[in-house]
Amino acid sequence: MKILSYLFYLTVGLMAMSSCSKPQPEKERSLWIDADANLRTFLVKENVGKYLDKAVETGFTKIILDVRPGSGYPMYPSKVLPEITKVNGFEFSRDWDYLQYFLEEAHKRNLKLTASVTVFSGGRQPFGEGVVYDDPKWNGKSSVEYTPDRGMMDMKDNLAQIHVFMNPLDPDWRNIVFDLLREIAAYPVDGIALDYCRYASGGNTDFSEMSRTAFEQYLGKKFEHFPDDIFRYEDGKRVPGVYYRDWWAFRAKNIHDFIQSSRDVIKNINPAIELEYWAASWYNALHAHGQNWASKRHETWKERPDFASEDYSKYGFADLLDIFQSGAYLEIIWGPDEPESIEAQLANSMRLVMNDCKLYGSVYAANQKTAESISDAVFLCLRDTDGLSVFDIVQVIRFDLWDGIRDGIRRAAEANVLIKK
Numbered sequence: 001m002k003i004l005s006y007l008f009y010l011t012v013g014l015m016a017m018s019s020c021s022k023p024q025p026e027k028e029r030s031l032w033i034d035a036d037a038n039l040r041t042f043l044v045k046e047n048v049g050k051y052l053d054k055a056v057e058t059g060f061t062k063i064i065l066d067v068r069p070g071s072g073y074p075m076y077p078s079k080v081l082p083e084i085t086k087v088n089g090f091e092f093s094r095d096w097d098y099l100q101y102f103l104e105e106a107h108k109r110n111l112k113l114t115a116s117v118t119v120f121s122g123g124r125q126p127f128g129e130g131v132v133y134d135d136p137k138w139n140g141k142s143s144v145e146y147t148p149d150r151g152m153m154d155m156k157d158n159l160a161q162i163h164v165f166m167n168p169l170d171p172d173w174r175n176i177v178f179d180l181l182r183e184i185a186a187y188p189v190d191g192i193a194l195d196y197c198r199y200a201s202g203g204n205t206d207f208s209e210m211s212r213t214a215f216e217q218y219l220g221k222k223f224e225h226f227p228d229d230i231f232r233y234e235d236g237k238r239v240p241g242v243y244y245r246d247w248w249a250f251r252a253k254n255i256h257d258f259i260q261s262s263r264d265v266i267k268n269i270n271p272a273i274e275l276e277y278w279a280a281s282w283y284n285a286l287h288a289h290g291q292n293w294a295s296k297r298h299e300t301w302k303e304r305p306d307f308a309s310e311d312y313s314k315y316g317f318a319d320l321l322d323i324f325q326s327g328a329y330l331e332i333i334w335g336p337d338e339p340e341s342i343e344a345q346l347a348n349s350m351r352l353v354m355n356d357c358k359l360y361g362s363v364y365a366a367n368q369k370t371a372e373s374i375s376d377a378v379f380l381c382l383r384d385t386d387g388l389s390v391f392d393i394v395q396v397i398r399f400d401l402w403d404g405i406r407d408g409i410r411r412a413a414e415a416n417v418l419i420k421k
Contacts, residue, residue, distance in 0.1 A: 378408025
C-alpha cells in the first residue's frame, strides 16, 4: 500500500509540474493592412505570401486586413454590394477572392486574421468615389453638417471632408452593414474590427431631420429652437444650449447600440469571432464622435461635466468588445506625466476601460521612423497593455521598420512582459 501511495503522489506531482511548465500564451502583435494604401502592392498575388512571411519573421501574430474601405464597397465578392474596382481614380480588377486568399495564407503561417470594416463612411472626396455617389437611392441621405458659416449642408457638398459619413441612425445603411458583417463572419476569420464606427470628426454632424426626431424621442419633448437648443455659433465658436450635454449622451447611445447589434450579428454566426474596435486614445475629445469607449462603471460626468451628463456613462461600450485598440498616434513615447506621450495615453486608456475587455496599444508607424523609436513604442505597448497593434504595413515597408519592431518584441520577451498574466 505504501508503494501504491507513493506512486499516486509521484504521479500527481509530475502532473502538477507538467501543468506548471506549460507555456503561457503570449500577447498578440497585430499588423494593419489598409486597403487603399496597399492596393497596388496586393494586386500582385505573390506579395501576399511575401509580406506575411515578413510579418511572421518580425514577430507578428495577427494581421488586421481592411476589407471595406471608406468608399463603402467590399474587397471581396459580395452579394450585398458590388466588389470595389476603383480607388482614388485608379481602376483595377481581381480574379481571386482577396479575403479568402489572405485567410488561407495567414492561417498556413499560424497568423490570425481580423477583417476590418469601415462602418459609416459611404464615399470619399475628392474623387467622388463610393456607394453614396454611385447609387441614387442615397441622394440626400448622407450626414447633414451644421456649419458656422454655411448653415446646414450635405457632407457631399463639403470638399474639405475626406469621408462622406452616413447617419448612424439610418436603418437602410445599418442593415447593409449588418449584412456585410454576416458575410464576413461566414469566412473563417478570427476577428472583425469596426472602423469609422462613429460620427464624423468635429462634432457638427448629424443634424438631419432623422436625428432631430430621434433626439426629441430621447428627450421626451419637442424642440423649441433647433439646433440652437443644442448649440449655436458666435464668432465661429460654439455656445452650448440647454440640451448640449444631452446631445452628446444621445450620440454615444446611438454608437453604443449599433455596436451591441453588430456584436449580436457576428456572434450569432460564430461566437468565437472576436469583436475589435479602434479609436483614438484621447478620450475626452471623442464625445464629439459618439465614441464613449470607456467602461460603463467610469463616471465620466464627474471628470468632465462640461460635456458629459450622468447618462453619458450608461453608453460606455468597453464591455461590448473583446478587444479595444487604443490609438496612441503620438510622436512622444515616454513620460507618464506628459499628456502627449504614448505612455500616458495608454495608462489613461487602461484606467478608463477598467478591464472590461482586452486593451491593445496601437501605434502609428509613420510617427516612429527609426528602428530605435519604433522599438521603444512596441516595447511600451507590450509592457503596459494586453497587446500590440501597428498601423500600417505600408509605413513599415517605406521606413524599413521590421528590425526595429522585432527588437521591441525581443525586449518585451527578455523583460518577461510578453506573457499574458
